[in-house]
Amino acid sequence: EVQLVESGGGLVQPGESLRLSCLTSGFTFSGYDMGWIRQRGKGLEWVATINTDGGTTAYEASVRGRFTISRDNTKNALYLQMNSLQLEDTGEYYCATFETYGSFWYNTDEYEYFGQGTQVTVSS
Numbered sequence: 001e002v003q004l005v006e007s008g009g010g011l012v013q014p015g016e017s018l019r020l021s022c023l024t025s026g027f028t029f030s031g032y033d034m035g036w037i038r039q040r041g042k043g044l045e046w047v048a049t050i051n052t053d054g055g056t057t058a059y060e061a062s063v064r065g066r067f068t069i070s071r072d073n074t075k076n077a078l079y080l081q082m083n084s085l086q087l088e089d090t091g092e093y094y095c096a097t098f099e100t101y102g103s104f105w106y107n108t109d110e111y112e113y114f115g116q117g118t119q120v121t122v123s124s
Helices: none
Strands: 003-007 010-012 018-025 034-039 044-050 057-059 067-072 077-082 091-098 111-114 118-122
Touching: 003 091, 018 091, 018 118, 034 067, 034 077, 034 111, 044 067, 044 077, 044 091, 057 067, 077 091
Parallel strands: 010 118
Antiparallel strands: 003 018, 018 077, 034 044, 034 091, 044 057, 067 077, 091 111, 091 118
């Protein structure tokens, strides 16, 4: 059974930092590109993705330079370091597996398995 379990969310003030973690099991983690997706309101929004060996990453424009995605294939774990958090970063954050034959990292429809999410709230 594929499992993805996020943790690390919480309530912070603008400018502060959080580190999200996603522990996985039930699939060959090192064989999948992995991403962070968030939900602010109704739709899902792509945040960041990392390739299988961690050598290539991509970020949504509003988080580039503030967020860093990383992975540890020895621990089957995915991370998202979030610095300089802004009010607009508030939302539910999910880790997700990118489909093996997917094409576009920014397309949330091409993510297959999701965790249950962790809430990030940025408030003054």
